[in-house]
Amino acid sequence: MKKLYIINIVAIALVAIAVISYRAFLPPTTGAAGGGYENRNVVTIEEFNAKNWFNGSFTDSVTKCFTDTLPRRNDLIDAVTKIKSFYGEEIEWGIKPIDLTEPDKKNDIKPDNPNNVFDPLENMN
Amino acid sequence: MMFIKNVKRLFCLALTFVLIFLTACTDVENELNASKDGLSSVPSVSRGESETTSKDKDLPDDSSQILDSSIQGDDSTVDNDSTNPYAPTDEPFEFANGLMIIGTRCMEAFGGSYDNATLYSKYVSQHKADLGDAVNVYSMVVPTSGSIYLQDYVVDGENYYEKYGGQQVEKLEYIDELFADGTGVVSLNVYETLFKHWDEDIYFRTDWHWTQLGAYYAAQVFSEKSGLNMADLDSGYYTKDGKYNEDGTAKAFIGAFYASSGKAQVLKDNPDELFWYEFNHDYTVDYYDRETGKTLKTTRNTCYPHINDAAVSSWYMSFLDADNNICKINTGTDNGRVAVVFKDSFGNCFAPMLMSMFETVYTVDFRYFTENSVEFCQSVGATDVLFVLSSFSAMGNNCLNIGKMRLR
Numbered sequence: 392m393k394k395l396y397i398i399n400i401v402a403i404a405l406v407a408i409a410v411i412s413y414r415a416f417l418p419p420t421t422g423a424a425g426g427g428y429e430n431r432n433v434v435t436i437e438e439f440n441a442k443n444w445f446n447g448s449f450t451d452s453v454t455k456c457f458t459d460t461l462p463r464r465n466d467l468i469d470a471v472t473k474i475k476s477f478y479g480e481e482i483e484w485g486i487k488p489i490d491l492t493e494p495d496k497k498n499d500i501k502p503d504n505p506n507n508v509f510d511p512l513e514n515m516n
Numbered sequence: 517m518m519f520i521k522n523v524k525r526l527f528c529l530a531l532t533f534v535l536i537f538l539t540a541c542t543d544v545e546n547e548l549n550a551s552k553d554g555l556s557s558v559p560s561v562s563r564g565e566s567e568t569t570s571k572d573k574d575l576p577d578d579s580s581q582i583l584d585s586s587i588q589g590d591d592s593t594v595d596n597d598s599t600n601p602y603a604p605t606d607e608p609f610e611f612a613n614g615l616m617i618i619g620t621r622c623m624e625a626f627g628g629s630y631d632n633a634t635l636y637s638k639y640v641s642q643h644k645a646d647l648g649d650a651v652n653v654y655s656m657v658v659p660t661s662g663s664i665y666l667q668d669y670v671v672d673g674e675n676y677y678e679k680y681g682g683q684q685v686e687k688l689e690y691i692d693e694l695f696a697d698g699t700g701v702v703s704l705n706v707y708e709t710l711f712k713h714w715d716e717d718i719y720f721r722t723d724w725h726w727t728q729l730g731a732y733y734a735a736q737v738f739s740e741k742s743g744l745n746m747a748d749l750d751s752g753y754y755t756k757d758g759k760y761n762e763d764g765t766a767k768a769f770i771g772a773f774y775a776s777s778g779k780a781q782v783l784k785d786n787p788d789e790l791f792w793y794e795f796n797h798d799y800t801v802d803y804y805d806r807e808t809g810k811t812l813k814t815t816r817n818t819c820y821p822h823i824n825d826a827a828v829s830s831w832y833m834s835f836l837d838a839d840n841n842i843c844k845i846n847t848g849t850d851n852g853r854v855a856v857v858f859k860d861s862f863g864n865c866f867a868p869m870l871m872s873m874f875e876t877v878y879t880v881d882f883r884y885f886t887e888n889s890v891e892f893c894q895s896v897g898a899t900d901v902l903f904v905l906s907s908f909s910a911m912g913n914n915c916l917n918i919g920k921m922r923l924r
Contacts, residue, residue, distance in 0.1 A: 432830070432840075494682040498629035498911075505694060508634040512919040 417462035433459040600715050604668040609676070612777035616662070616680065618669065620786035621721040622773035623662040626682030628911025633687050636910045637694035637701075639919035640903050644700045646890040646922065652742065652900045656704040656734060657691055657910040658726060658862045659684055661719035664711050684907055691910070702741055706734040722783045723771020724906075725832050728792050728865040735869035742900070744853070744873040749793070753872065757820075758791035759831055766790075772829050790831045792820050795871050799848045803841040806884050812841060819845065819868040835864035836879055843867070845877040856898040858882045858889065858921075860914065863904035874900070882917045883909075889921040 420433060434455040443449040461467065502508050607619030616623045637655070644653040663684040666677040688707050695703040710718055710730055718730030732749060739746035747753035759767040768787035777783060794817070801819055803812045815821055820834040827833075836843050839861055845868070855874040857867050859881060867879045878896055882889070882905075893901055909915065 432827075432833075493679060494625050494627040495629075498627060498631075499683050501630045501690065502634055505634045505638075508631045508638075510635055510638065510919075511916065512639075512923065515920075515923050 413462060419460040419462055420464040602664075602667065602711065602714050604670075605665070609669075609671055610780075612780045615773060615777045615780075616666075616676070617777065617780055617782060618665065620782055621661065621665055621719075622777055622780065622783055623665060624660060624724060624908075625680040626660060626662055626684045626907070628682060628684065628687060628907055630687060630690060630911075632911045632913070632915050633691050634694065636915035636918065637691055637699070639915065639922065640701055641695070641699035642919070642922055643890060643901065643903075647893060647898075647901060649700070651893065651898055652702065653700065654702045654704055654738065654742070654900065654902045655691070655695060656706060656738065656866075656902060656904045657688055658730075658734065658866075658904065658906050659688060659707050659710065660724065660907055661726075663688075663707065663907070664714050664719075667711075687911055688907065704734070704737050704741055706737050709733050709737050717789070720769070720771050720788045720832075721786065722769070722773050722788050723829075723832060724773060725771070726862060726865070728835070728869070731862075731866040731869050732793070734866060738870075738902070739873065742873070746869075747872045753796055754793040755796065756791055757794050758789065759825070759834075767825065768828070769831050770828050771832065775829060790834070792834065792865065793868070794818060794820075795868075797848050799871065800846045801836070802844040802846070803837060804844070806840065806842050806881065807886055809842075819843075832861070832864075836867060838864065839881040839884065842881075842885075843877075843879040845871065845879075847871045847874060847877060849873070849875050851875055853899045854878070854897050855900045855902060856880065856893050856896065857902045857904055858885075858918065859902075859904045860906055860909045862906045862909075866904050870902075882921055883914060885917075885921050886924070887921070888924045889918075 434452060436456045437443050437449050437452040439449055443452075605619055610617050612622070614625075616625065636657075640653065640655050644651075647653060662677075662681060666681050669676045685707060688705055692703045692705050695701045710726075710733060713730075713733055716729060717727050718733065719726050735746060738744075759769060761767060766789035769790040770784055770787045774780065774783045798817060800817075801815045803814070804810065805812055813821075819836055821837045823831055823834045830838075832838075847870075849872055851874070853874045854876045855870055856878045857863050857870070857880070859867065859879055860883060861881075863879060863881075867877055870877045876896070878898075880889075880892070882903075885892075903918065905914070
């Protein structure tokens with residue numbers, strides 16, 4: 392019985408070490424987010440000061456930075472995309488739809504009177 | 517029995533870690549989807565390698581640090597009067613993850629609407645009304661590559677412009693009509709000009725943006741309409757530069773279409789060339805934080821801060837450092853004219869082309885601007901205000917941002 396407990400603890404410790412090592416020792420994603428996926432730079436951690444701390448932007452940036460710089464981030468995205476594809480879920484990136492969606496024909500209806508087009512900012516004037 | 521229990525525990529533990537990773541990845545994926553919505557959404561806290569920061573505040577203070585750039589590459593020669601009649605390609609067609617690939621060129625279907633085009637013209641016209649007669653207001657809606665290269669492309673009797681083109685050209689003409697109705701806004705329809713140069717590198721094939729050559733031709737249209745003199749590409753005023761190897765060969769630029777097409781091999785095998793034009797005189801570009809107005813850095817004699825070579829898909833960010841900042845180009849042209857360019861990412865490679873026409877050029881991304889746009893134009897003494905944006909922005913939901921920034 393005692394032997395099994397030890398095996399259990401060792402196994403848990405090994406998994407924990409593997410996860411920590413993965414994050415700590417593998418080279419993080421740098422440069423453009425996704426290193427070839429997104430047309431933007433990776434998020435960096437905001438300056439630590441009272442304002443950033445209390446409005447939550449500092450902790451938010453830590454979370455986003457962690458997510459953005461996760462080692463082999465693109466491979467993980469690919470893996471998730473493939474798993475999702477088994478369920479037939481259609482998302483914008485990563486899963487190949489059978490056919491291209493035609494643009495919505497409602498967009499091609501020319502308004503009779505431009506003044507009648509609904510303006511969501513109308514009441515803000 | 518106990519052994520089986522422990523195996524179960526281990527399995528649960530492993531499953532938990534896998535789920536944590538998957539959740540993290542899903543977060544990344546969601547952000548990725550969100551960034552796609554705005555063509556090139558950029559977080560505000562990350563900069564290129566050449567960045568420096570200072571404690572300076574408030575636009576438009578002087579900068580604190582100057583960065584030099586070296587100019588390389590050969591002079592460019594282009595065909596200013598291309599007359600080759602357009603001929604649709606007969607290359608094969610394939611769908612790739614909701615995109616179209618014809619031969620080696622990737623394109624999007626166009627989904628902009630007449631309604632949003634109406635709102636866009638209304639918001640720009642309101643800017644003109646607020647700014648008054650003393651300020652010239654121009655609208656330049658840049659068509660996407662599909663508006664050109666889908667023309668007359670027929671497969672099995674089906675015209676692909678009619679099916680997937682979303683009447684983009686007709687909608688651009690509709691915007692012209694709206695502006696012509698006494699608004700005072702000068703509409704710069706650059707479609708015909710770009711179409712005339714269809715056989716040149718005016719659009720990337722692996723990215724949704726246009727090239728700076730396309731922007732140059734568009735700037736010629738502005739020059740003609742505004743009456744401001746612009747230097748020709750073959751005048752010696754420009755020097756072609758970009759992402760090149762030491763031996764002068766182009767480094768492979770594989771744009772954002774590669775990832776969004778599900779890594780289409782044909783795009784990887786046929787990369788683009790990322791080039792830009794430097795200018796043969798001294799000038800500086802100040803970069804301000806778009807939210808705080810703090811001066812971030814200044815580049816000397818280049819509008820193209822260094823972007824890491826490893827970030828291949830992001831090289832378009834070389835143009836004015838992408839959408840991160842408000843930029844002020846101190847051109848050295850001594851004519852007292854000040855331009856404010858409200859733009860999306862398409863405006864980043866266009867704005868430098870105004871170098872010979874204005875003394876000062878400001879670029880502001882209307883999607884992220886937090887100030888009142890009219891007050892900003894007045895505070896910097898704008899003589900000309902340009903709206904330079906892709907047709908997706910003008911005829912999509914992004915147009916609302918143009919209306920909002922006037923009301924702040």
